[in-house]
Amino acid sequence: MAAMLAKLMSLFLLGLIRVLTGAQARWVGCPPKAEQRIYFANHQSHADLVMIWAALPQELRSITRPIAARDYWTRTPFKQWITTAVFNAVYVERERKGEEDPLQPLIDALAGGDSLIIFPEGTRGNQEEPQPFKAGLYNLAQRFPDIVLVPAWIANVQRVMPKGEVVPVPVLCSVTFGAPIRLESGEERRAFLERARLAVMALRDV
């Protein structure tokens, strides 16, 4: 019963997103393959995770888990249910609390074979260019050198529902997936993160 409700909700959300935004996926740099991947994208609005989720084909959607900030997405029971039952998200703490590594939930998910969608900027930006990436991507790439890292650019989504507005406006949005990048042996953290950021930005003009 609960599973059916979650399925209905996911179908409803998919339909809604498609009517509002089209949720077009453009696989420019790599094909939609069911291998273990980390998708990293620019972050402009709360709809980002739904956008990538809707843009993935159905087979990839079931094995790819977006990350969700625990403090925002567990605030109400409805939000918590949506992120766990429908999106199968991985919760992360945005602030470091105590001794626990904030990346631990991600590491557990990757060790279990899941693919991830992460937003390395950490918070929503509202500038033309993405903010400098946080270190999480580098640490994960070091720990799991075999996972394919796929950059993605989400276009136009900040126009759907800008900060402070309640009603979304239909605008065509797309997610452009680029060629995977690898962590070179001995590459320094800042250099890698900058390279990753440039890879995401390069997809804006494709």
Place this chain on the structure above:
Amino acid sequence: MIRMLRELTATQQVGALFVLVFGLLTLASIALFLRALREHPEPAAQAAARSRQREYAALMRTSWGMVTVFWLAWATGDTMASILFALVAFLALREFMTLSPTRRGDHRSLVLAFFVVLPLQFWLAGTRHFDLFTVFIPVYVFLAIPVVSAMADDPQRFLERNAKLQWGIMVCVYGMSHVPALMLLEFPRWKDRGAFLVFFLVLVVQTSMVVQHLVGRRWPRAPLAPNISSSFHLRSWLIGIVSGGIVGGLISGITPFKPGQALGMALIACIAGSLGHLVMKALRRDRGVPLWGAQGRGLTGASGLLVRVDALCFAAPVFFHSVRWYFGL
């Protein structure tokens, strides 16, 4: 045979028309498929044939899609017809607004356009309130949208942003809403056959565009406005218009017009449609959107719906008003 057709009821007549159109489309699809099986000896000719094949296949897909939408609209009754065309207008407006950069302050106006103006306009069309329907957008919405925009307190590029909004609403909502209105127009001795008028309009406009395109490709001349369209020549345009007019005159039997009237109406519709298409091309060039065809999918994956219906969006209001004015409806 003509007498037998005339004795059928309105519904049966329109149904027969759709049977004919679907039959022609099926024949065309089969012909296209057989053409694809042909092989050319040289690779260059093969490549050229393949790209032409893709072009025709895309044209066939559009035609099948349009005819199916029209058939569904007619078969499901007045309300569903309005709803279906409202959906098409929604998708077209979405595409138009995507290509026109808006600012934060336009959000409320956009919400108004999509979720208030569009449903209201199509409701007015569906319930045959034609007088209000004709002036609602040009008078009331035209004045209301900038007011909402001014309340959003953003003066930067105010005129430009509101102009974009007005344009989008005029072309996508106002233009498209005239198609179901045409379907619902009531002539004194000619009821329930509005589908024939829509068919008339679409056929003559599409004929003129296709003829113009083919003639322009076969006998190219200096383009009239090379920065806007490299394929728009005066001669091919005139030939296209005249062809559309002749086709309109030929099928006047299914409309309440006499052949001469049908020719005149068809000419008006073709002129409006083809020139409207040119205007929309200028808009797309301004935004740097790639041309239609294999490159039709731009950055946002805009599926190119607007480019297929924009001629109709320009021709429908002109045709509708001409018909109403001429026949005093």
